[in-house]
Amino acid sequence: MDTLERNKVLIVEDDDHIRRFVAINLDRNHFSVSEAALGEAALGMLAVSRPDVVVLDIMLPDMDGFELCRRLRDSDPDIVIILLTALGQDQDKIKGLELGADDYMVKPFNPLELVARIKTVLRRTQKVAGLDRKLLQSGSIILDLDSNKLFKQDRLIEVTPKEYQMVKVFLENPDKALSRDKLLNLIWGEDYVGDPKTVDVHVRRLREKLEDDCSKPQLIQTVWGLGYRWRKDG
Numbered sequence: 001m002d003t004l005e006r007n008k009v010l011i012v013e014d015d016d017h018i019r020r021f022v023a024i025n026l027d028r029n030h031f032s033v034s035e036a037a038l039g040e041a042a043l044g045m046l047a048v049s050r051p052d053v054v055v056l057d058i059m060l061p062d063m064d065g066f067e068l069c070r071r072l073r074d075s076d077p078d079i080v081i082i083l084l085t086a087l088g089q090d091q092d093k094i095k096g097l098e099l100g101a102d103d104y105m106v107k108p109f110n111p112l113e114l115v116a117r118i119k120t121v122l123r124r125t126q127k128v129a130g131l132d133r134k135l136l137q138s139g140s141i142i143l144d145l146d147s148n149k150l151f152k153q154d155r156l157i158e159v160t161p162k163e164y165q166m167v168k169v170f171l172e173n174p175d176k177a178l179s180r181d182k183l184l185n186l187i188w189g190e191d192y193v194g195d196p197k198t199v200d201v202h203v204r205r206l207r208e209k210l211e212d213d214c215s216k217p218q219l220i221q222t223v224w225g226l227g228y229r230w231r232k233d234g
Contacts, residue, residue, distance in 0.1 A: 006032040006154055007122060010051040012042040012068070013084065014061050018107075022055065025111040030154060031118070039063030043071070053080040053118055056101075058092055066099055073100030080121050082114070136171040138232060141210060141219065143171055157209050162187060166202055167210075170220065170230035179227040203228055 009026050013019040014037045023033045034051065036042035039060045046054075054072055058065035065083070072081055083096040083104040093104050102121050105114050134145040142151040143164075150157045150167055159167070165187045169178070180199045184192055207214045221229045 006030055007053065007118075008032045008034070008049070008051040009053040009055060009118065010034050010036065010042060010045060011055045012036045012039065012060065012065075013055070013057040014038065014059075015057075018057075022111050022114060025115055026118075029115045029119075031115075039065070039068045042068065046072070046075075050076065051079070052122065053082065055082050055084065055114070055118075057084040058096065059086070066095060069096060069099045069101055080118070082117060082121070084109075136168065138171050138174060138230065139219075141167070141171070143167055152210060159206070159209065163202055163206055163209075166206060170228075174230050174232035177223040177226055177229045181227075183227060199227070 009031045011019050011022055011026075011033065013022070013035075016037070019035050019037065023035055026033045031053075034045060034049070036045055039062050042054070042056075056065055056069060056072075058069075060068065069081055069083065072079060081101045083093070083101045085092045085096065085104050085106055093106075096104055103117050105117065136143040136145065140153045142153075143149075144151065145168075148164060150159050150164060166183065169183065169186050180196045183199050184196060188194070188198075203220055204214075207217050207220055210219055211217050219231055221231050223229050
């Protein structure tokens, strides 16, 4: 099954609760996540698959986190390294940055801030997956204009050409009430002489494919007496 390309993040953290909490938030934000509780395990995983980002706890039970940071940087000058440090340990931050870390987070931290930091560093280093691709996105719905593919999160949604065009029109006009006639003109062309109810048919099919609950649509909302509206970030 096709999936939208994701940046890969390896979390090296021996605290199970912190590691899983971070992993869940990264996954929700469209990262591909792998986990290691020990430094040696992380090195073994790196030998098999190279991540774009390593989130590294300095205090590991089996290995000095600084040594692991140094080895990561020596083996891959381009990998993004974000250190997790204890509150008030300024010397740890300085040492980590001198060893080649790109950024650091102080525990306890908001995992959403970590997500934002990762995205910022990836943009700065021009390593965001699909950075050069033309995308339209609203919430979990992503339209890849280069490949003409529609995704919900990272899962490919099979759609007809007209369904694809309808989603494109909606994403280009979020929160705008679009009449059936307007949708017909934009998608089927101004010379189309078919039944306007074809719009309703295509909306129903898209709801079946995109909505979590078709009986309570959150993405494509009905504007009674007129047509439909795409709810921005619905």
